[in-house]
Amino acid sequence: MPDNTSPLWWLFAAVSVAAFVAAMLPGMVSRRQKIFISLAPVVPFLLLLGFAALYEESVTKWLPVYGAVLLAGALSVVGHWKALRTFMTWRSENPGKPDEEGPGTPWILQLTLTLPVFFSAAILYVR
Structure with a gap:
Protein backbone atom coordinates (compact mmCIF):
# COMPACT_ATOMS: atom_id res chain seq x y z
CA MET A 1 0.00 0.00 0.00
CA PRO A 2 1.29 3.45 -0.81
CA ASP A 3 1.77 5.98 1.95
CA ASN A 4 -1.39 7.97 2.62
CA THR A 5 0.30 11.11 1.28
CA SER A 6 1.27 9.43 -1.99
CA PRO A 7 0.01 11.03 -5.21
CA LEU A 8 -1.07 7.53 -6.30
CA TRP A 9 -4.23 8.08 -4.24
CA TRP A 10 -5.34 10.63 -6.84
CA LEU A 11 -5.11 7.87 -9.45
CA PHE A 12 -7.08 5.56 -7.13
CA ALA A 13 -9.75 8.26 -6.74
CA ALA A 14 -9.99 8.72 -10.52
CA VAL A 15 -10.27 4.96 -11.09
CA SER A 16 -12.95 4.78 -8.37
CA VAL A 17 -14.97 7.53 -10.05
CA ALA A 18 -14.68 5.76 -13.40
CA ALA A 19 -15.73 2.43 -11.85
CA PHE A 20 -18.72 4.04 -10.11
CA VAL A 21 -19.96 5.76 -13.26
CA ALA A 22 -19.32 2.68 -15.41
CA ALA A 23 -21.24 0.44 -13.00
CA MET A 24 -24.19 2.77 -12.48
CA LEU A 25 -24.68 4.36 -15.89
CA PRO A 26 -26.05 1.26 -17.70
CA GLY A 27 -28.89 1.08 -15.19
CA MET A 28 -30.06 4.61 -15.82
CA VAL A 29 -32.86 5.04 -18.36
CA SER A 30 -33.52 8.77 -18.57
CA ARG A 31 -31.19 11.60 -19.42
CA ARG A 32 -31.79 13.15 -16.00
CA GLN A 33 -30.75 9.93 -14.24
CA LYS A 34 -27.61 9.66 -16.36
CA ILE A 35 -26.61 13.24 -15.56
CA PHE A 36 -27.28 12.68 -11.86
CA ILE A 37 -25.10 9.55 -11.74
CA SER A 38 -22.35 11.23 -13.73
CA LEU A 39 -22.25 14.12 -11.27
CA VAL A 77 -24.87 -3.11 -8.32
CA VAL A 78 -22.58 -5.81 -9.69
CA GLY A 79 -24.87 -8.63 -10.73
CA HIS A 80 -28.00 -6.51 -10.29
CA TRP A 81 -27.98 -4.39 -13.45
CA LYS A 82 -31.26 -5.81 -14.76
CA ALA A 83 -33.01 -5.13 -11.43
CA LEU A 84 -31.48 -1.64 -11.28
CA ARG A 85 -32.70 -0.87 -14.79
CA THR A 86 -36.20 -2.18 -13.93
CA PHE A 87 -36.30 -0.02 -10.82
CA MET A 88 -35.04 3.09 -12.62
CA THR A 89 -37.56 2.56 -15.43
CA TRP A 90 -40.32 2.37 -12.81
CA ARG A 91 -38.97 5.54 -11.17
CA SER A 92 -38.98 7.50 -14.40
CA GLU A 93 -42.53 6.37 -15.16
CA ASN A 94 -43.79 7.08 -11.61
CA PRO A 95 -42.25 10.36 -10.45
CA GLY A 96 -43.17 11.35 -6.93
CA LYS A 97 -44.22 7.88 -5.79
CA PRO A 98 -42.39 6.42 -2.79
CA ASP A 99 -39.68 3.89 -3.66
CA GLU A 100 -41.36 1.27 -1.48
CA GLU A 101 -44.19 0.96 -4.03
CA GLY A 102 -41.79 0.07 -6.84
CA PRO A 103 -40.03 -3.16 -7.67
CA GLY A 104 -37.60 -4.54 -5.12
CA THR A 105 -34.05 -3.30 -4.81
CA PRO A 106 -31.84 -6.36 -4.24
CA TRP A 107 -28.64 -4.36 -4.55
CA ILE A 108 -29.43 -2.57 -1.26
CA LEU A 109 -28.42 -5.70 0.68
CA GLN A 110 -25.19 -5.86 -1.28
CA LEU A 111 -24.56 -2.16 -0.52
CA THR A 112 -25.19 -2.66 3.20
CA LEU A 113 -22.48 -5.31 3.17
CA THR A 114 -19.88 -3.65 0.96
CA LEU A 115 -20.10 -0.06 2.21
CA PRO A 116 -19.23 -0.75 5.88
CA VAL A 117 -16.41 -3.13 4.90
CA PHE A 118 -14.78 -0.74 2.44
CA PHE A 119 -15.41 2.35 4.59
CA SER A 120 -14.03 0.72 7.73
CA ALA A 121 -10.95 -0.56 5.95
CA ALA A 122 -10.27 2.89 4.51
CA ILE A 123 -10.75 4.65 7.86
CA LEU A 124 -8.42 2.15 9.56
CA TYR A 125 -5.83 2.76 6.86
CA VAL A 126 -6.08 6.55 7.14
CA ARG A 127 -5.94 6.57 10.93
Missing part, protein backbone atom coordinates in the same frame (compact mmCIF):
# COMPACT_ATOMS: atom_id res chain seq x y z
CA ALA A 40 -22.78 12.01 -8.12
CA PRO A 41 -19.03 11.63 -7.33
CA VAL A 42 -18.70 15.42 -7.13
CA VAL A 43 -20.76 15.75 -3.92
CA PRO A 44 -18.58 13.47 -1.74
CA PHE A 45 -15.48 15.14 -3.18
CA LEU A 46 -16.80 18.56 -2.17
CA LEU A 47 -17.52 17.17 1.30
CA LEU A 48 -13.97 15.84 1.40
CA LEU A 49 -12.59 19.26 0.46
CA GLY A 50 -14.70 20.91 3.15
CA PHE A 51 -13.62 18.36 5.75
CA ALA A 52 -9.96 18.80 4.85
CA ALA A 53 -10.23 22.58 5.05
CA LEU A 54 -12.18 22.56 8.31
CA TYR A 55 -9.76 20.24 10.12
CA GLU A 56 -6.66 21.46 8.27
CA GLU A 57 -5.93 18.00 6.90
CA SER A 58 -4.44 16.98 3.57
CA VAL A 59 -6.99 16.06 0.91
CA THR A 60 -4.65 13.33 -0.32
CA LYS A 61 -4.69 11.69 3.11
CA TRP A 62 -8.46 11.16 2.88
CA LEU A 63 -8.67 10.07 -0.76
CA PRO A 64 -8.67 6.36 0.25
CA VAL A 65 -11.98 6.92 2.05
CA TYR A 66 -13.44 8.77 -0.94
CA GLY A 67 -12.37 5.99 -3.30
CA ALA A 68 -13.62 3.27 -0.98
CA VAL A 69 -17.11 4.79 -0.78
CA LEU A 70 -17.33 5.06 -4.57
CA LEU A 71 -16.04 1.52 -5.09
CA ALA A 72 -18.59 0.21 -2.58
CA GLY A 73 -21.32 2.00 -4.54
CA ALA A 74 -20.07 0.47 -7.78
CA LEU A 75 -19.82 -3.03 -6.30
CA SER A 76 -23.32 -2.77 -4.85
Whole structure:
Protein backbone atom coordinates (compact mmCIF):
# COMPACT_ATOMS: atom_id res chain seq x y z
CA MET A 1 0.00 0.00 0.00
CA PRO A 2 1.29 3.45 -0.81
CA ASP A 3 1.77 5.98 1.95
CA ASN A 4 -1.39 7.97 2.62
CA THR A 5 0.30 11.11 1.28
CA SER A 6 1.27 9.43 -1.99
CA PRO A 7 0.01 11.03 -5.21
CA LEU A 8 -1.07 7.53 -6.30
CA TRP A 9 -4.23 8.08 -4.24
CA TRP A 10 -5.34 10.63 -6.84
CA LEU A 11 -5.11 7.87 -9.45
CA PHE A 12 -7.08 5.56 -7.13
CA ALA A 13 -9.75 8.26 -6.74
CA ALA A 14 -9.99 8.72 -10.52
CA VAL A 15 -10.27 4.96 -11.09
CA SER A 16 -12.95 4.78 -8.37
CA VAL A 17 -14.97 7.53 -10.05
CA ALA A 18 -14.68 5.76 -13.40
CA ALA A 19 -15.73 2.43 -11.85
CA PHE A 20 -18.72 4.04 -10.11
CA VAL A 21 -19.96 5.76 -13.26
CA ALA A 22 -19.32 2.68 -15.41
CA ALA A 23 -21.24 0.44 -13.00
CA MET A 24 -24.19 2.77 -12.48
CA LEU A 25 -24.68 4.36 -15.89
CA PRO A 26 -26.05 1.26 -17.70
CA GLY A 27 -28.89 1.08 -15.19
CA MET A 28 -30.06 4.61 -15.82
CA VAL A 29 -32.86 5.04 -18.36
CA SER A 30 -33.52 8.77 -18.57
CA ARG A 31 -31.19 11.60 -19.42
CA ARG A 32 -31.79 13.15 -16.00
CA GLN A 33 -30.75 9.93 -14.24
CA LYS A 34 -27.61 9.66 -16.36
CA ILE A 35 -26.61 13.24 -15.56
CA PHE A 36 -27.28 12.68 -11.86
CA ILE A 37 -25.10 9.55 -11.74
CA SER A 38 -22.35 11.23 -13.73
CA LEU A 39 -22.25 14.12 -11.27
CA ALA A 40 -22.78 12.01 -8.12
CA PRO A 41 -19.03 11.63 -7.33
CA VAL A 42 -18.70 15.42 -7.13
CA VAL A 43 -20.76 15.75 -3.92
CA PRO A 44 -18.58 13.47 -1.74
CA PHE A 45 -15.48 15.14 -3.18
CA LEU A 46 -16.80 18.56 -2.17
CA LEU A 47 -17.52 17.17 1.30
CA LEU A 48 -13.97 15.84 1.40
CA LEU A 49 -12.59 19.26 0.46
CA GLY A 50 -14.70 20.91 3.15
CA PHE A 51 -13.62 18.36 5.75
CA ALA A 52 -9.96 18.80 4.85
CA ALA A 53 -10.23 22.58 5.05
CA LEU A 54 -12.18 22.56 8.31
CA TYR A 55 -9.76 20.24 10.12
CA GLU A 56 -6.66 21.46 8.27
CA GLU A 57 -5.93 18.00 6.90
CA SER A 58 -4.44 16.98 3.57
CA VAL A 59 -6.99 16.06 0.91
CA THR A 60 -4.65 13.33 -0.32
CA LYS A 61 -4.69 11.69 3.11
CA TRP A 62 -8.46 11.16 2.88
CA LEU A 63 -8.67 10.07 -0.76
CA PRO A 64 -8.67 6.36 0.25
CA VAL A 65 -11.98 6.92 2.05
CA TYR A 66 -13.44 8.77 -0.94
CA GLY A 67 -12.37 5.99 -3.30
CA ALA A 68 -13.62 3.27 -0.98
CA VAL A 69 -17.11 4.79 -0.78
CA LEU A 70 -17.33 5.06 -4.57
CA LEU A 71 -16.04 1.52 -5.09
CA ALA A 72 -18.59 0.21 -2.58
CA GLY A 73 -21.32 2.00 -4.54
CA ALA A 74 -20.07 0.47 -7.78
CA LEU A 75 -19.82 -3.03 -6.30
CA SER A 76 -23.32 -2.77 -4.85
CA VAL A 77 -24.87 -3.11 -8.32
CA VAL A 78 -22.58 -5.81 -9.69
CA GLY A 79 -24.87 -8.63 -10.73
CA HIS A 80 -28.00 -6.51 -10.29
CA TRP A 81 -27.98 -4.39 -13.45
CA LYS A 82 -31.26 -5.81 -14.76
CA ALA A 83 -33.01 -5.13 -11.43
CA LEU A 84 -31.48 -1.64 -11.28
CA ARG A 85 -32.70 -0.87 -14.79
CA THR A 86 -36.20 -2.18 -13.93
CA PHE A 87 -36.30 -0.02 -10.82
CA MET A 88 -35.04 3.09 -12.62
CA THR A 89 -37.56 2.56 -15.43
CA TRP A 90 -40.32 2.37 -12.81
CA ARG A 91 -38.97 5.54 -11.17
CA SER A 92 -38.98 7.50 -14.40
CA GLU A 93 -42.53 6.37 -15.16
CA ASN A 94 -43.79 7.08 -11.61
CA PRO A 95 -42.25 10.36 -10.45
CA GLY A 96 -43.17 11.35 -6.93
CA LYS A 97 -44.22 7.88 -5.79
CA PRO A 98 -42.39 6.42 -2.79
CA ASP A 99 -39.68 3.89 -3.66
CA GLU A 100 -41.36 1.27 -1.48
CA GLU A 101 -44.19 0.96 -4.03
CA GLY A 102 -41.79 0.07 -6.84
CA PRO A 103 -40.03 -3.16 -7.67
CA GLY A 104 -37.60 -4.54 -5.12
CA THR A 105 -34.05 -3.30 -4.81
CA PRO A 106 -31.84 -6.36 -4.24
CA TRP A 107 -28.64 -4.36 -4.55
CA ILE A 108 -29.43 -2.57 -1.26
CA LEU A 109 -28.42 -5.70 0.68
CA GLN A 110 -25.19 -5.86 -1.28
CA LEU A 111 -24.56 -2.16 -0.52
CA THR A 112 -25.19 -2.66 3.20
CA LEU A 113 -22.48 -5.31 3.17
CA THR A 114 -19.88 -3.65 0.96
CA LEU A 115 -20.10 -0.06 2.21
CA PRO A 116 -19.23 -0.75 5.88
CA VAL A 117 -16.41 -3.13 4.90
CA PHE A 118 -14.78 -0.74 2.44
CA PHE A 119 -15.41 2.35 4.59
CA SER A 120 -14.03 0.72 7.73
CA ALA A 121 -10.95 -0.56 5.95
CA ALA A 122 -10.27 2.89 4.51
CA ILE A 123 -10.75 4.65 7.86
CA LEU A 124 -8.42 2.15 9.56
CA TYR A 125 -5.83 2.76 6.86
CA VAL A 126 -6.08 6.55 7.14
CA ARG A 127 -5.94 6.57 10.93
